[in-house]
Amino acid sequence: MTAAARSAPDRLLSVLAAFDHGHPALSLSGISRRAGLPLTTAHRLVGVLTAWGALERDADGLYHVGLRLWELAALAPRGLALRQIALPYLEDLYEATHENVQLAVRDGSEVVYIEWLSGRSAVGVHIRVGARWPLHATGVGLALLAHETPGFQQDYCAGTLAAFTPYTITDPGRLRRSLAEVRRTGAAVSSRQVTDDALSVAAPVRGAAGQVVAAVSVVVPQADAQVPALVPAVRLAARGISRALGWQPERTGQPV
Numbered sequence: 001m002t003a004a005a006r007s008a009p010d011r012l013l014s015v016l017a018a019f020d021h022g023h024p025a026l027s028l029s030g031i032s033r034r035a036g037l038p039l040t041t042a043h044r045l046v047g048v049l050t051a052w053g054a055l056e057r058d059a060d061g062l063y064h065v066g067l068r069l070w071e072l073a074a075l076a077p078r079g080l081a082l083r084q085i086a087l088p089y090l091e092d093l094y095e096a097t098h099e100n101v102q103l104a105v106r107d108g109s110e111v112v113y114i115e116w117l118s119g120r121s122a123v124g125v126h127i128r129v130g131a132r133w134p135l136h137a138t139g140v141g142l143a144l145l146a147h148e149t150p151g152f153q154q155d156y157c158a159g160t161l162a163a164f165t166p167y168t169i170t171d172p173g174r175l176r177r178s179l180a181e182v183r184r185t186g187a188a189v190s191s192r193q194v195t196d197d198a199l200s201v202a203a204p205v206r207g208a209a210g211q212v213v214a215a216v217s218v219v220v221p222q223a224d225a226q227v228p229a230l231v232p233a234v235r236l237a238a239r240g241i242s243r244a245l246g247w248q249p250e251r252t253g254q255p256v
Contacts, residue, residue, distance in 0.1 A: 011037060015045045016054065016065075021130060025062040082214060083115045086205070086241045090117055093218060093237040097230070100219040101237075103205075104140040106148075107132070109156060111141040111215075136161050136169050139190035139200030140215035146182035147204055147212035153179060167192040187231045188215075192222055199225040203238035208246030216241060 006014070018026060018034035026034065032042035046063060049055040053068030075081070086103050094101045094117045103115040110132040135141035135156065145153060157172040169175050182188045188202045202217035216238045218230055242249075 011035075011041060012045055012049070015042065015049060016069075019065050021128070025058070025064050027062055031063060082245075085244050086115065086214070086216070089237045089240040089244070090115060090216065092240075093216070093233060096233050097218050097220070102140060102200075102217045102219065103214060103241075104138075104144070104217070105214045106135065106141075106144045109135060109159070111135055111138055111144060113140075114214075133194065134162055136175055137164055137190070137193045139188045139202030139217045139219075142178060142182055142188035142190055143202040143204045143215035143217070144212060146179040146188065164194050165192055165196045167196065169193065185231070186235055188217075189227055189231075191225075197222055199227070201227060201230040201234045203231075203235045205238050206242040206245070206247040208248075210247060213245070214241070 014035040014037065015031055018031045023030070023034065028043060028046060029039065031037075031046060032039045035042060037045070046055060050057060050063070050066070053066045055063045056066040057063050082105070083103065090101050090103060101117040102113055104111045104113045106112075111134075113129055113131050116129055133141060135145040145156060148156075153176070157175050161170040161172070161175065162168070163170050169178060178188075186203060189199065190202070191199045198219050199222040200217045200219040202215050204212040205214040205216055207213040216234060218234055220226075220230065239249075
């Protein structure tokens with residue numbers, strides 16, 4: 001579709017979509033190129049967004065995402081609001097392990113991290129707030145995918161399962177078995193799927209109606225991971241967040 005054929009909202013959103021973690025600051029020409037818009041159109045739209053506060057321009061003439069968008073994002077129930085409720089439990093999990101602790105939600109076929117606590121000596125991970133990874137390649141992703149509808153799981157398993165290490169799950173049958181194990185145990189264990197030196201243990205977080213709305217995990221060095229000790233700690237954190245969100249297991253009969 002040509003730029004001229006795109007609707008005004010599409011063109012406006014394409015300007016915002018030009019920014020990502022790899023491109024947090026862009027020149028006007030960079031925005032034009034990444035958004036697929038003529039320079040004059042990009043200039044007009046960037047001006048509108050800057051005036052409103054969605055974009056900000058620094059002293060070097062580069063544009064960044066503005067605080068106005070952060071203010072709006074803070075209203076998202078699966079974003080900052082969830083993070084604020086979960087943070088005390090994430091901090092408790094961190095104090096118990098002194099390892100990377102993460103909170104994530106599902107967005108389509110990807111997991112999006114909305115909080116991350118890390119210690120100085122914790123294993124290095126390719127994760128930051130706002131980062132996205134395919135569901136099958138992470139502990140939190142497996143915990144979320146395991147509690148999706150059978151139809152969603154079937155479609156996901158039928159798609160391309162990207163590999164990041166030799167240990168990433170890329171076989172649909174193996175993935176289905178892994179998801180069944182997550183549902184049986186209440187926890188997901190992902191070993192060396194994103195990096196070959198890390199293991200994560202994750203558990204689902206439920207909302208008031210019992211639906212899985214997020215997942216919490218701890219990431220540790222794979223070489224000395226004590227999975228039997230980590231599973232109860234992660235499940236306890238997930239249960240605490242779930243109860244803070246209004247979930248009452250005695251009413252729903254659903255285990256965390």
